[in-house]
Amino acid sequence: MKPEIAAKLLALNAQFYQTFGLAFAATRQRLQPGILRVLPRLPLTAQWLDLGCAHGEVARWLAQHQFQGRYLGLDFSPALLAEAQAWADHLPPALATRFTFRQADLGHPDWVTALDDARFEVALAFAVLHHIPGRVNRERLLHLVRAHLEPGATLVLSVWQFQHSPRLLARRQPWARIGIDEADLEPGDTLLDWRHALPDQSEKVGLRYVHQFSREELDALAVSSGFRVEETFESDGEGGRLGLYQVWRAV
Template sequence: MRPETRQKLLEINRLFYEHSAATFSATRKRLQPGVNRLLTTVPPYTDLLDLGCGNGNLAIALANNAFAGTYLGIDASEALIADARAALAAAQANFSFLVVDLADENWLSLLPRQAFALITSFAVLHHIPDTSARAAFFQSMAGLLAPEGRLLLSVWQLFNDPRMLGHVLPWSTAEIDTTDLDAGDYLIDWRAGGFIDQRYVHVFTPEEIRALGCAAGLDLQQEFCSDGKSGNLALYQVWHKPA
C-alpha cells in the first residue's frame, strides 16, 4: 500500500472520530458481551494498558468491580478521552488516560512505561491500514507485554451477519484507488446523529490474525466469537507472552 493511500485511510477514521465522537460514545455505554466474558479473567491487582480505550467503558466496569491495579487508557480522540476522564473523575488515582494516536510512528515513546502485565485492544487493530503497519502494531503490543503477560484483543467479523453488507460504501466515495488496497479492506458507513459518516475497516480472516500473533512471538491461548444479534460479529483472542 502506498503511503499516501494509508494516510487517506487514516484521515477517514480521524475525521470520523472528530465528527461523530458524541454519537459513537452514546452507543458505547455498555461493554460488548465478549469483553464482559474476558473481564472476569482480569486480576484485581494487575497493571493494565487499554489501547483504544474510547470513552472509558472498560475502565468504568473495572472500577465498578473494585479493580485495585493500575490502569492506563489511551485513544486518539480528545473528545472520547474527555468523556473517559469525566466518567472516572471520582475513581481512584490508579486510573489515568492519555491522548495518543496509535497510528503515530512514535506512539510508544509517549507512554510513561514500557511493560504491562495485561494489554487490551478491543476493536482497534481493524482500523489500522496496510499489512506491514498491522504487523508492526502487533509487534509493538507484544513488545509492551511483560514476560508471562497477556494480550486480550478483538476484531470485527462484520460479514458473519449478511445484513452488514448493506453498510459497505463504494471506495469511489472516498476517492481511493482500489488497486492499492489490501484484500479485506472496506469502507463502512455510520448512521447516527442525522447523517451518514464513514470509517475504514480491515476485515481479518482468523488465519490472518493468528499469523500476526505468532510472528510477534506470542502464544494463542483462547479464541471465540461473540457480539451482535448473531453472536458472532467479533473475533476475540487471548495471547500469552512466554517468559
C-alpha cells in the same frame, strides 16, 4: 500498502471519530458480551494497558470490581478522553489514582511515547486492529505493544466480523467514493458508512475504513508479533458472531 494510502485511510477514520465520536460512543454504553466473558479472568492487581479505551467503559468495570492495579487507557479522541477523565475525577481519591487516560494515535509509531517506558501484565485491544490499515502497520503496532509487556503477559483483542450481518454488508461503499483505487488496498479492506440522526434533525452520514480479518490472518499476526494464541471465540451482536476474539500470551 503504500504509505500515502495508509495515511489517507487513517485520516478518514480520524475525521469520522472527530465528527461522530460522542454520538458513536452513545450507542455503546455497555461492554460487549465477549469483553465481559474475558475480564473476570484477568488479574485485578496487574498493570493494565487499554488500547482504544474510548470513554472508559473497561475502566468503569474495573472500578466496580475492586481493582487494585494500575490502568492506562489510550485513545486519540480528545472528546472521548474528556468523558473518561470526567468520570475518573468523581472517584474516591484512592481509587482515582489507579486510572490514567492519555491521548495517543495508534495509527502512528510515536503513540508509544504515551507509555513512558512502562511495562504491563495485561493489554486490551478491543475493536482496534481493524481500523489500522496495512499488514505491516498492524505488525509494527503489535511489536511495540509486545515490547512493553512482561513475559507471559496477556493481550486480549477483538475485531469486527461485519460479514456476518446482512445489514452491515449493505453499508459497504465503493472506494471510488473517496478517490482510492481498490488495487492499492489489501484483501479484506472495506469502506463502510455509518448513519446518525438526532431528534428533529436530518440524518448525517460518515465513512470508515475497516479491515475484515480471518482467523488465520489473526493467528499469523500473533506469531509474527511475539505472541502465542491461547483462545479464539466469537461473540456479540446479531447471532453472537459480530466479534472475533483472541487471547494471546506474550512469549
